[in-house]
Amino acid sequence: MPIYEYKCPNCGKFEVLQKITEENLKECPKCKEQGKSVPVEKLISESSFVLKGTGWYETDYGSKSHSCSSGKSCGCKGHCNH
Numbered sequence: 121m122p123i124y125e126y127k128c129p130n131c132g133k134f135e136v137l138q139k140i141t142e143e144n145l146k147e148c149p150k151c152k153e154q155g156k157s158v159p160v161e162k163l164i165s166e167s168s169f170v171l172k173g174t175g176w177y178e179t180d181y182g183s184k185s186h187s188c189s190s191g192k193s194c195g196c197k198g199h200c201n202h
């Protein structure tokens with residue numbers, strides 16, 4: 121079952137497990153619990169790869185700059201090449 125990502129203007133991004141045949145969410149389930157009807161926006165998500173793939177976190181975290189062995193923050197993506 122794929123994971124879909126939605127954005128709620130009230131509580132931010134959240135993920136929902138839905139069947140492919142299921143309809144898109146139209147309002148935020150969390151806000152709905154509080155009696156509010158907040159329309160959500162569906163995001164193009166790569167989250168379904170989390171279930172299948174390994175190394176998804178590398179692409180996620182590797183895109184940020186990090187402290188390399190020299191102690192400075194460098195712009196290397198994932199692996200220091202200097």
Ligand SMILES: [Zn+2]
Nearest residue numbers: 128131148151
């Ligand atoms: Zn919400």
